[in-house]
Amino acid sequence: MEAVCSECEAKIIVPDDAIVGEIVECAECGTEYEVAAITEVGVTLKKAEAVKEDWGE
Numbered sequence: 001m002e003a004v005c006s007e008c009e010a011k012i013i014v015p016d017d018a019i020v021g022e023i024v025e026c027a028e029c030g031t032e033y034e035v036a037a038i039t040e041v042g043v044t045l046k047k048a049e050a051v052k053e054d055w056g057e
């Protein structure tokens with residue numbers, strides 16, 4: 001399955017066996033998404049609210 005990152009519009013590959021609640025990460029920008037829904041037409045992601053590690057900006 002595939003989704004599009006809302007941050008950088010990169011394609012995010014979601015494993016076919018992913019489940020709702022699973023965390024996936026954009027390979028391009030590192031934004032974490034939670035699988036919100038899986039339907040026949042695709043996968044819906046929402047941004048994970050998890051505490052991010054501070055990369056030392």
Ligand SMILES: [Zn+2]
Pocket residue numbers: 005006007008009010026027028029030031
């Ligand atoms: Zn991204």
